Amino acid sequence: MNTELxxxxxxxxxxxxxxxxxxxxxxxxxxxxxxxxxxNAVILAHYYQEPEIQDIxxxxxxxxxxxxxxxxxxxxxxxxxxxxxxxxxxxxxxxxKKVLLPDLNAGCSLAESxxxxxxxxxxxxxxxxxxxxxxxxxxxxxxxxxxxxxSSNAKKIIDSIPKDQPIIFAPxxxxxxxxxxxxxxxxxxxxxxxxxxxxxxLDKLVExxxxxxxAKIIAHPESEAHILKVADYIGSTSGMINFVKTDNSKxxxxxxxxxxxxxxxxxxxxxxxxxxxxxxxxxxxxxxCGYMKMNTMQKLYLCMKHELPEVTVDEDxxxxxxxxxxxxxxxxxx
Ligand code: 13P
Ligand code: SF4
Numbered sequence: 222m223n224t225e226l227x228x229x230x231x232x233x234x235x236x237x238x239x240x241x242x243x244x245x246x247x248x249x250x251x252x253x254x255x256x257x258x259x260x261n262a263v264i265l266a267h268y269y270q271e272p273e274i275q276d277i278x279x280x281x282x283x284x285x286x287x288x289x290x291x292x293x294x295x296x297x298x299x300x301x302x303x304x305x306x307x308x309x310x311x312x313x314x315x316x317x318k319k320v321l322l323p324d325l326n327a328g329c330s331l332a333e334s335x336x337x338x339x340x341x342x343x344x345x346x347x348x349x350x351x352x353x354x355x356x357x358x359x360x361x362x363x364x365x366x367x368x369x370x371x372s373s374n375a376k377k378i379i380d381s382i383p384k385d386q387p388i389i390f391a392p393x394x395x396x397x398x399x400x401x402x403x404x405x406x407x408x409x410x411x412x413x414x415x416x417x418x419x420x421x422x423l424d425k426l427v428e429x430x431x432x433x434x435x436a437k438i439i440a441h442p443e444s445e446a447h448i449l450k451v452a453d454y455i456g457s458t459s460g461m462i463n464f465v466k467t468d469n470s471k472x473x474x475x476x477x478x479x480x481x482x483x484x485x486x487x488x489x490x491x492x493x494x495x496x497x498x499x500x501x502x503x504x505x506x507x508x509x510c511g512y513m514k515m516n517t518m519q520k521l522y523l524c525m526k527h528e529l530p531e532v533t534v535d536e537d538x539x540x541x542x543x544x545x546x547x548x549x550x551x552x553x554x555x
Pocket of ligand 2: 304
């Protein structure tokens with residue numbers, strides 16, 4: 222452990238995220254492209270990432286698309302430009318590949334709302350229930366689940382379960398309530414929520430719509446019921462992009478994290494996109510996920526250079542968590 226690099230690696234391992242300074246003259250785009258080739262690495266990015274990260278990624282998608290790609294990827298290294306549960310899902314699917322996350326602290330309020338221990342105790346209180354877990358959860362929580370779903374396939378996954386089978390849905394109560402309404406079920410809902418989607422203000426949204434009566438309101442199902450009630454379209458991030466691309470209106474108020482606007486503009490350049498207003502936001506009137514935005518080009522570059530921080534999953538937990546993820550992928554492919 223004598224070289225500077227070894228010391229740096231040790232420090233990165235200990236603190237869990239990258240602290241090394243890089244000179245401001247570095248051309249991150251060129252360097253990241255070089256590292257991708259040299260290391261046979263693939264960059265998977267979520268739509269909520271910074272535009273420059275999305276632009277350098279090999280694949281940009283929603284949670285379902287990202288896990289489908291992660292399940293088939295051939296590279297030696299998967300660099301996940303997203304949040305921890307996404308990188309963990311990629312690791313569960315690829316135990317023999319190195320999975321990197323530019324900032325290990327990139328968490329998720331939904332994943333944090335539900336620990337494996339609490340879910341296990343909750344299951345004991347509700348015997349005979351099938352547990353369906355939204356993908357925004359830790360590997361430990363997935364290991365206690367019968368099925369995983371994303372916002373793209375939640376309805377399909379729930380519809381695949383016999384009507385008379387009681388279900389626990391964790392951890393997103395808003396998505397769960399929306400799916401209850403869509404399917405006529407009465408699933409028991411875990412009390413978790415996304416801080417970003419719960420921040421939308423109905424009053425401000427209605428005001429904004431009065432200013433733009435020709436705009437359609439589109440919303441992610443992690444939003445609260447009163448927001449979903451006024452939405453013309455409800456869907457996952459890729460569903461929302463597809464809707465704007467194919468729908469015949471010209472203007473949309475977009476109720477999800479603002480990072481999506483980058484891909485939406487690229488896919489539908491002739492459409493006007495207005496971010497839905499957040500309750501506390503009097504500046505940019507848009508919602509950003511602080512966790513997603515922890516990843517930067519600098520951290521992406523450093524993590525590829527040093528192959529750290531790496532996402533790991535206990536093998537026993539991984540094997541258990543793989544079962545409901547694979548079930549989801551199978552049902553989604555039908
Ligand atoms: P989707 O990309 O599956 O729509 O989910 C949004 C989200 O909040 C990811 O954390
Ligand atoms: Fe989690 Fe919400 Fe951020 Fe998605 S947007 S990662 S659900 S906190």
